[in-house]
Amino acid sequence: MAVFVVLALVGVPALVLWRVLSGRRELGSSPAERATFETLHTASLAAPPLRAGLTESGTLKASRHLRALLGSPALAITDRERLLVYDGAGEHHAADAFAHAGETLDDGRTHVLGPDVISCDRPECPIRYAVVVPLTPDDRVVGTLAAYGGHASAGLVRATQEVARWVDSQLELAELDRSRTLLMEAEVRALRAQISPHFIYNSLTTIGSFVRTDPERARELLLEFADFTRYSFRRHGEFTTLAEELRSIDRYLTLERARFGDQLQVTLRIAPEVLPMAVPFLCLQPLVENAVRHGLESKPGTGRISIVAEDAGAECAISVEDDGIGMNPERLRRILAGDDEERSGAGGVGLANVDERLRQVYGDEYGLVVETAPGAGTKVSVRLPKYRPGVSVR
Amino acid sequence: MSPAYGVTAVVIVVLAAVLIGVFGLRISRTTSDFYVASRTVSPLWNASAIGGEYLSAASFLGIAGLILAYGADMLWLPVGWTGGYLVLLVLVSAPLRRSGAYTLPDFAEARLSSMTVRRTASVLVVLIGWLYLMPQFQSAGLVLRTITGAPVWVGGVLVAVVVAVNVLSGGMRSITFVQAFQYWLKLTALAVPVVFLLMAWRADGAPGISAEDAATWAVPLGSGREYPLYSTYSLILATFLGTMGLPHVLVRFYTNPEGRAARRTTLVVLSLLGAFYLLPAIYGALGRIYTKDLIPAGRTDAVVLTLPGELIGGTPGDLLFALVTAGAFAAFLSTSSGLTVSVAGVVAQDILRGNVRSFQVATVLAVIVPLVLASSARSLPVADVVGLAFAVAASSFCPLLVLGIWWWRLTSAGAMAGLLVGGGLACSAGLATIVGGPYQGVLGALLAQPAAWTVPIAFAVMILVSLATQDRVPGDVARVMVRLHTPETLNVDRGDWRPRRT
Numbered sequence: 001m002a003v004f005v006v007l008a009l010v011g012v013p014a015l016v017l018w019r020v021l022s023g024r025r026e027l028g029s030s031p032a033e034r035a036t037f038e039t040l041h042t043a044s045l046a047a048p049p050l051r052a053g054l055t056e057s058g059t060l061k062a063s064r065h066l067r068a069l070l071g072s073p074a075l076a077i078t079d080r081e082r083l084l085v086y087d088g089a090g091e092h093h094a095a096d097a098f099a100h101a102g103e104t105l106d107d108g109r110t111h112v113l114g115p116d117v118i119s120c121d122r123p124e125c126p127i128r129y130a131v132v133v134p135l136t137p138d139d140r141v142v143g144t145l146a147a148y149g150g151h152a153s154a155g156l157v158r159a160t161q162e163v164a165r166w167v168d169s170q171l172e173l174a175e176l177d178r179s180r181t182l183l184m185e186a187e188v189r190a191l192r193a194q195i196s197p198h199f200i201y202n203s204l205t206t207i208g209s210f211v212r213t214d215p216e217r218a219r220e221l222l223l224e225f226a227d228f229t230r231y232s233f234r235r236h237g238e239f240t241t242l243a244e245e246l247r248s249i250d251r252y253l254t255l256e257r258a259r260f261g262d263q264l265q266v267t268l269r270i271a272p273e274v275l276p277m278a279v280p281f282l283c284l285q286p287l288v289e290n291a292v293r294h295g296l297e298s299k300p301g302t303g304r305i306s307i308v309a310e311d312a313g314a315e316c317a318i319s320v321e322d323d324g325i326g327m328n329p330e331r332l333r334r335i336l337a338g339d340d341e342e343r344s345g346a347g348g349v350g351l352a353n354v355d356e357r358l359r360q361v362y363g364d365e366y367g368l369v370v371e372t373a374p375g376a377g378t379k380v381s382v383r384l385p386k387y388r389p390g391v392s393v394r
Numbered sequence: 395m396s397p398a399y400g401v402t403a404v405v406i407v408v409l410a411a412v413l414i415g416v417f418g419l420r421i422s423r424t425t426s427d428f429y430v431a432s433r434t435v436s437p438l439w440n441a442s443a444i445g446g447e448y449l450s451a452a453s454f455l456g457i458a459g460l461i462l463a464y465g466a467d468m469l470w471l472p473v474g475w476t477g478g479y480l481v482l483l484v485l486v487s488a489p490l491r492r493s494g495a496y497t498l499p500d501f502a503e504a505r506l507s508s509m510t511v512r513r514t515a516s517v518l519v520v521l522i523g524w525l526y527l528m529p530q531f532q533s534a535g536l537v538l539r540t541i542t543g544a545p546v547w548v549g550g551v552l553v554a555v556v557v558a559v560n561v562l563s564g565g566m567r568s569i570t571f572v573q574a575f576q577y578w579l580k581l582t583a584l585a586v587p588v589v590f591l592l593m594a595w596r597a598d599g600a601p602g603i604s605a606e607d608a609a610t611w612a613v614p615l616g617s618g619r620e621y622p623l624y625s626t627y628s629l630i631l632a633t634f635l636g637t638m639g640l641p642h643v644l645v646r647f648y649t650n651p652e653g654r655a656a657r658r659t660t661l662v663v664l665s666l667l668g669a670f671y672l673l674p675a676i677y678g679a680l681g682r683i684y685t686k687d688l689i690p691a692g693r694t695d696a697v698v699l700t701l702p703g704e705l706i707g708g709t710p711g712d713l714l715f716a717l718v719t720a721g722a723f724a725a726f727l728s729t730s731s732g733l734t735v736s737v738a739g740v741v742a743q744d745i746l747r748g749n750v751r752s753f754q755v756a757t758v759l760a761v762i763v764p765l766v767l768a769s770s771a772r773s774l775p776v777a778d779v780v781g782l783a784f785a786v787a788a789s790s791f792c793p794l795l796v797l798g799i800w801w802w803r804l805t806s807a808g809a810m811a812g813l814l815v816g817g818g819l820a821c822s823a824g825l826a827t828i829v830g831g832p833y834q835g836v837l838g839a840l841l842a843q844p845a846a847w848t849v850p851i852a853f854a855v856m857i858l859v860s861l862a863t864q865d866r867v868p869g870d871v872a873r874v875m876v877r878l879h880t881p882e883t884l885n886v887d888r889g890d891w892r893p894r895r896t
Binding site: 241243271272273275276278311313314386387389390391392393 | 435494495496497500503507570648650735738739742753877889
């Protein structure tokens with residue numbers, strides 16, 4: 001038994017290691033093939049740390065592989081302000097490395113520095129020459145790459161330039177990554193909080209109608225309206241608690257009820273366990289607004305809306321249902337797919353907006369689910385996870 | 395005692411559980427009053443729910459049995475199971491709530507931003523859950539055998555099936571009010587008989603324990619177990635530090651609106667548990683006087699059930715017996731469903747695909763494995779096996795939580811190493827005790843109560859590996875620490891949400 005366990009513990013890793021090593025050996029039969037493979041492999045190792053941009057930690061990790069590519073004894077990378085990394089032999093040159101880069105940073109051209117600039121009094125030091133190449137992603141000089149060595153052949157200059165071009169392309173990709181992240185953030189910010197101008201107009205008209213007949217009621221409604229707008233227009237934070245969101249919906253419905261009277265009936269079923277959950281700001285209010293519009297505005301008689309929030313383990317299941325005129329599923333699909341013409345019509349903006357934001361925050365599997373047909377009412381369901389990294393109320 | 399009363403009690407409790415499970419949530423609170431609907435769960439309700447889920451078969455039956463058998467040393471069990479909440483209150487509850495984490499793997503991810511640590515934590519949650527579920531099923535079998543004489547496995551299968559059906563039908567998942575009710579049911583089921591038992595004891599002339607017992611049983615470290623001093627300290631360590639690592643307890647803290655409420659809830663839990671745990675000690679002592687014959691029979695876990703019949707007898711005795719039986723079954727059902735939900739949730743989310751179907755598969759897995767374990771393992775006192783689950787939690791999640799919250803130099807590599815070494819050692823010790831054994835001498839003591847050596851080892855490994863890998867401290871650690879430790883009302887920069895880079 002014990003022998004078997006020991007065999008397994010030692011044997012399996014050994015087998016894996018052997019496979020890996022032999023796999024590498026099989027890759028190239030001729031020296032040229034092997035060299036190509038080695039070069040590409042080294043380059044691929046250096047790429048990920050550079051994708052974070054020109055940072056100290058990233059260049060430190062990449063420098064070893066870049067030096068292997070160049071085959072030079074030492075290598076230095078600077079940005080415009082300081083030395084980022086000096087890697088290899090002759091550490092005492094590191095202090096001057098930024099000074100060596102000065103000229104290149106100024107004119108953006110390759111410079112070869114000879115022993116008159118580089119040389120030191122240590123006989124064992126292999127560093128005599130330096131090839132300093134600018135790093136120019138997007139045609140701006142953002143730093144330099146310097147190869148240090150005992151000679152400066154045309155080949156080394158050429159190789160350093162090529163490596164610098166490769167680093168440039170990685171830095172450009174890093175920039176692209178960054179702009180993509182910024183774009184997503186900007187999108188989320190642009191998507192938030194669009195309360196409908198119709199609602200403001202309708203509310204003010206309703207309040208206006210009460211001013212003479214029931215001034216006390218008008219005052220209360222006006223205060224509700226003020227609270228509602230303060231919540232909807234707030235600028236800080238992407239998230240709020242479900243309890244806060246429900247409170248805002250309450251204000252919204254109070255104003256709508258003032259307008260519709262008994263025609264609007266609301267049923268609630270909220271599991272108290274999910275109230276402290278962090279949810280995207282204004283993620284439910286547009287759904288309720290949509291339900292009011294479809295459940296009431298375009299239909300005679302009483303409209304019923306039910307809002308349900310249930311606890312479902314690590315998630316919360318929320319649904320908003322109305323018994324209104326419903327919608328053509330095909331048209332709804334176009335609205336959610338982002339067809340602007342359709343959106344500008346009915347209250348689709350809110351739904352599409354919420355759908356998009358939920359997908360941004362939680363991923364594609366957490367979009368809206370809409371069940372509807374003409375004349376059959378509409379039910380909008382959404383699942384929200386209780387925890388997602390970074391999602392929290394301040 | 396006649397089995398009819400006991401069977402009726404079991405049937406009523408099981409039926410009630412199934413009915414609540416199927417219809418419970420559908421009795422909707424139909425209202426258009428948002429003020430009522432948007433009120434969060436108060437600390438008292440939440441604490442009762444925690445108590446309802448936490449007080450398992452081990453608390454309801456096991457402690458009294460162990461006190462009956464081993465005496466004063468075993469009083470540390472209820473003390474530790476309550477005291478664990480003190481440690482939780484002081485070190486963990488508020489920061490954990492502020493982290494926004496729902497489960498322990500969530501916390502690992504929030505603090506260390508590492509998916510590897512998250513997965514490891516998930517596996518440990520499952521192991522602890524199984525280790526905790528197993529004795530619940532075993533004692534359900536024991537109770538049913540005491541009532542009807544049915545084979546031991548029948549009770550376990552009954553509880554497992556009811557729990558699985560309940561969880562699968564979507565009811566009884568985590569409804570605070572149902573679980574809160576369970577606490578008060580268990581308290582009543584244990585407290586009411588105690589009053590009558592004490593009256594009967596007085597009427598009997600209030601006999602004391604025998605002189606021999608007074609010299610050994612009632613004296614600390616006089617229990618006759620091997621290495622009593624080591625075992626006692628190990629038990630204290632496991633229970634005090636293990637409570638914070640129990641998956642079904644921690645998810646309840648999410649229901650609190652903020653850190654302060656989480657602390658309040660913990661405080662209330664402390665007093666509720668303190669009140670409850672006075673009772674098993676009385677049962678244990680009365681059992682030592684009247685039902686000593688259970689010890690040689692190896693059925694000490696049944697002391698709570700046999701005392702009413704023994705001391706009172708007749709129809710009143712039968713009624714009290716039925717009440718205690720109902721409480722015991724409520725204990726199995728509430729704890730088992732809480733654990734099953736937690737284990738299934740983690741399995742579905744982190745190990746399977748995370749949709750509804752995988753939750754169903756996970757539920758079945760969460761119930762089947764401990765059921766098989768329960769029927770194949772040798773019969774140990776229920777409180778001892780639960781103690782092993784506590785030991786695993788104390789030597790894996792306690793270091794992760796305490797260091798994660800209070801030490802910013804913790805790295806993902808250190809956490810991984812600590813979880814694997816601490817959790818691995820405690821798990822192996824637990825499995826060795828349950829499946830193999832019984833072992834004699836030092837080895838037996840070390841394996842039966844592993845916490846005293848696994849907890850320090852886990853802490854040491856976590857700290858040393860973290861110190862060796864300081865370059866891997868997560869970049870956002872300062873932000874996370876601010877988030878964990880500043881009250882929600884304070885307006886400080888806690889960082890912004892950023893889209894995930896793909």
